[in-house]
Amino acid sequence: MKFLAITVSGFEDICQKELKEFGAKKTNIKTGCVIFELNKSKIVSLIDLGQSFSKIIEIWHTDKFTSLSSFRTIKNIRINIKPTKTFLVRCQKIESKYSSHEIEACVGENIIKNLTKTGFKPKVSTLNPDIHVFTYVTKSEFFLGQDLTIRDLSKRKYRVFVHPASFRGHIAYCLLRFSGFKPGKRLLDPNCRDGIIPIEAALFSKGKSKKSTIEATDPFIKNILIAKKNAKIANVKINFSKQDFDWLETHYESNYFDFIVTALPSPTKYNQKRIKESYKTLFESVSEILKQNGKVAILVRKPELLKQQTKNRFKLIEERNIYVGKERFVALLAKKI
Incomplete structure (x- = not known):
């Protein structure tokens, strides 16, 4: 069966890698999501243990998207909603000029037209629907299907105490895998805030044969x-x-850690001098406690000052843009040389 994993825009390859580790076949990266095939018996395990996505959708239909009229093709597909069942449409959009409300209303209208032709008019329930229909819309295409997760999996249940500058679990996990971290290695988050990165690292390492050492300061x-x-x-x-x-x-021995993974505050016109000094201090310490060829992965909004610090004893390996909604972040990966 075909499914859609909704992930972090910019980290689609990390999600694809995790899906393959769960046995997914014929994976195909799209904007902010990955299409894949998987035996339905394995989906429950993926939803329970997967860390790189916010939702898993069972795909009913996909087509090109140019305007709301594109949803008319829904009238001619097979939709798995029985006469006794209620439904609700929700959507997530990327780079679309239409509002979520407009998309949801249009999709719902076309589903009703589709099923009315079969002899019954389905009922919509906003409180407790039997079927959660989900539409994922990009600039050029849309995906329609059943939401198998219902809740947003990126909102981790363990994250009860939240730091205002922190971010969701799937972002932390993707940054972790972006660094190249593997179970059995030593990892430090020196700016852990509410612990999201080290906790995701510990969950990823849990049950593996090699024991990881995870530190957070x-x-x-x-x-x-x-x-x-x-x-x-x-x-x-x-x-x-x-x-x-x-x-x-x-606090730590020289050449102790294999990976440093963290998120750092970005400079503003009011704190630029202080932030620049903190970056310098951090990299001076990291250069001592990180092993030769050890990796540093950092998520930040404005990378310019941070990149200056990688010039001394570090080689910048990769820089990529990450989008959370309309917000742009930059993930930097450097190696100690």
């Missing part, structure tokens, strides 16, 4: 406390400690 004790609580809810083991960037090389 933060300059603020408040962040360490909430990160510890989230890790406890997630039932993972992580070593947390409050550390300023300039104390990392004192």
